[in-house]
Amino acid sequence: MEQKVQPIDGQRTVYKKLSLEPNEAIDNQKKIRLRPVALGNVPWGTSAPADLYLHRGKELSLLFRQNQDLSFESYAEISRGTDRLYYDKDNEVDWQSLVESNLITILESPMPTRGKAAVAYGSASRQTQKIFEDFNEEAHEAANTTVEAINKLMKEPEAIESFFELTIHDYYTYTHSVHVYLYSTMLTRAIIGDENDAFLQDLGVGYLLHDIGKKDISAEILNKEGELNDEEWKIIKDHPETGYELLKETAGNLSDEVTQIVLQHHEKYDGSGYPKGLKEDEIGRYGKICCIADVFDALTTNRSYKEAMSKAASLTIMRDSPGHFDEAMLAQFIKLATPHL
Ligand SMILES: [Fe+2]
Incomplete structure (x- = not known):
């Protein structure tokens, strides 16, 4: 039976009655300031590093006391209604390091994809x-560790759909x-299959670091209107x-594909x-793939x-830009992206 996430001891606070700001609440007579x-x-699958609250409308409920288990089942239920929880600003929690140090546990857990x-x-x-x-x-x-973790996750059936949902952002x-x-x-997986983990790993690091040569270019130039x-x-x-030189310095010899x-x-x-x-087959397969991904994200x-364009409109523009892309590869990208737009 599905477990329901219930507020602890019916502790709910209504801002309106207390005349507090939306980011403030009273817990055990103590006024707290909330941070999302x-x-x-x-860090799901571990214990709560601080009291965690759910904020719905004007109502605040205490969901987890500090040190209480943050179960994956709870995540599944909570994520259906919100994308954030709240905690007391006075608890100085380094959320990022907590997730980083539990990343493998989280990614190997039964949590939904x-x-x-x-x-x-x-x-x-x-x-x-x-x-x-x-x-x-x-x-x-x-970069290697990041790619290893995500490449593994990419094998789960809902991964592609989930990543298409997540990539909505400012640049x-x-x-x-x-x-x-x-x-x-x-x-790449649609073109060459997903069996060769080591090869996909090498390529993944190349894709992730394709723009490393931009690291020292000023924001004024990068964002110039x-x-x-x-x-x-x-x-x-x-x-x-510049990126190629930087990568060679830090990683030694680069494979032809990363190059x-x-x-x-x-x-x-x-x-x-x-x-x-360069044109047509003077450009390597993986350079062509990266070009499609690069323009789509831009x-x-x-x-x-x-302003950002919708993913569907962007694919149409790309399809209507004859000569820019390898047509067969672009067609494959459109085929894989379309069900998730
Ligand atoms: Fe670039």
Whole structure:
């Protein structure tokens, strides 16, 4: 029988009656200030690091006392009604490290795939942000661990659908990197199958780090609203080569496939891309895949200078851009994405 998540001891607080701000409550005569924590940042399968509250309308209910078990069944039920819980701001909880140190337990748990995908996505975004801040051997290792965890999760039936739901965002280089890795890996698996874990792992790290050459480009240039001047455009055009050099320095020899991904992800099928203006079969398979994923994510996320387009409209635009992409590969991407839009 399904277990119901009940507030503890009927403890509910109604803000209105207490004339408190929406982010304040009274618990045991003590006024507390509430902070939200996304469900994906709660370390499910372990014990609650602080009292956790559910906030519905103007009502607040205490769901978990500190140290109480955060069961996966509870997650399944709670996630149907909300995407966050609340805790007392005075409890200084480092949610991110808690999830990071329990990641494998969470991803191997019986928690629904959607929940695991949310946890994995949050973790990958944070890790990738750190990787871009300080790229060294340790960061490269973190990229490997992130890809290993998500590639494993990708084998679960609902994973693709869950990731398509999660990739709605403003644009940051690190979330873009995670999205491009996710889309590219989905397309790669559709093209070559999902049996060769080691190969998919190598490719995954390449996809995740395809834009590492942008790590030192200023936000002014990356987010510039008007047209780039010659000097700025040169800086942008150099990022594939810079990324390739950076990766070689930290990871040693790169496979041909990772080299293709990093150096060729802005090459276009008709030769109109950069940095080399390669065309057709001069561009490797994995460079072509990464290009499709890269453009799809650029179209579907908000930038400072443009609104995000819907995923369906973005695919239509891509299909109507003859010459930019390998047509057969784009058709495969549209086929895999369409049921999840
Ligand atoms: Fe790029």
